[in-house]
Amino acid sequence: MFRGVLVIGAGPVGLLLATELRRAGVSVAVVDRLAEPMAESRATQLDPRTVELLRERGFGELLAEAVPERGGHFAGLPLAVTGYRKVPQYRTEAALAERAAELGVSLLRGQELTGLAEDADGVVARFGTSEMRAEYLVGCDGQDSTVRRLAGFEVSETPPTREILRADVLGLRVPDRRFERHPRGVAVAATREGKTRLMVHEFGLRGAAPEFRELAESWFRVTGEDVSGGDPAWVDAFDNTRVLVSRYRRGRVLLAGDAAHRHLPIGGRSLNTGLRDAVDLGAKLAATVHGGAPPGLLDSYHAERHPVAVRTMELVTAQETLLFGGPEVEPVRAVFAELLALPAVAAHLAGAVGGSPSTGEEAA
Structure with missing residues (x-):
């Protein structure tokens, strides 16, 4: 005991x-x-x-x-x-x-x-x-x-009203950006030791599944960049509950x-x-x-x-x-x-x- x-x-x-x-x-x-x-x-x-x-x-x-x-x-x-x-x-x-x-x-x-x-x-x-x-x-x-x-x-x-998708991705080359606002949303990217942390939020949208495909599609709609070829080490989503x-x-x-x-x-x-x-x-x-x-x-x-x-x-x-x-x-x-x-x-x-x-x- x-x-x-x-x-x-x-x-x-x-x-x-x-x-x-x-x-x-x-x-x-x-x-x-x-x-x-x-x-x-x-x-x-x-x-x-x-x-x-x-x-x-x-x-x-x-x-x-x-x-x-x-x-x-x-x-x-x-x-x-x-x-x-x-x-x-x-x-x-x-x-x-x-x-x-x-x-x-x-x-x-x-x-x-x-x-x-x-x-x-x-x-x-x-x-x-x-x-x-x-x-x-x-x-x-x-x-x-x-x-x-x-x-x-x-x-x-x-209850939640906003959602952010997040992932750590290998094999990407995208510019680092700190809370960069675009007409359709907000994007964050930071690369450390070959691993890139991505976060993306689309204005007015919620409910995306925490899968890399969903994040990549959202990232493209917000930034115009294609990150679908990256190798995700971890993907999740969080909200403002x-x-x-x-x-x-x-x-x-x-x-x-x-x-x-x-x-x-x-x-x-x-x-x-x-x-x-x-x-x-x-x-x-x-x-x-x-x-x-x-x-x-x-x-x-x-x-x-x-x-x-x-x-x-x-x-x-x-x-x-x-x-x-x-x-x-x-x-x-x-x-x-x-x-x-x-x-x-x-x-x-x-x-x-x-x-x-x-x-x-x-x-x-």
């Missing part, structure tokens, strides 16, 4: 939380439904605050391989700020998993969570015919969180990252917000497990991080409207570009979206 904290989900958020808890002397087990680590780039952007947090925790080697970005952006409009880094998510996960193993975190793969039960002493998690007991359980299992569903967290949800739980804690069960808040991952906001959830929760949960926490400390996790998610969703919604809106948003984009040229405005928005080192607070 396991005692300590059980983390469901071995993505970046779950692994960082596990390392934070182990550094504080808490026993941790991480369980993931995937038999093998993911090998896709997915979320790639680390903002300056997250870079700072990772550097403080000794992840210099990971940061050294990350590619510096030439600047930030708001809705694709240049934002004069430095410190952004790009690194494939599988590399971030690998670095975090290696650190977790060094610290003695138990990582169990290929286990699907099928049930949860809570009593006065802890939480029992069922995985098929086996079960584990822990003092606390944290769901870091992504936007379709099983923990969120099984534990009965209350959520507010806004918004989900937010009303509370980050239900008894001995807590949520972090996309399990607690889902939105369009523009500018790496999903990954970076989730990683900072993990850092905030780690210290508070460790103090609670050790028995030295003042009253209300664990509940302060919700009190501090929920407003950040609300504000993040506001900023993401504003950006997606400006970036993925049709020709009707061009006048607003023109005015916004003028405003971003003002140092005070640029500094304010840079701080709001994580584009400046941490001062101990996040814009809310």
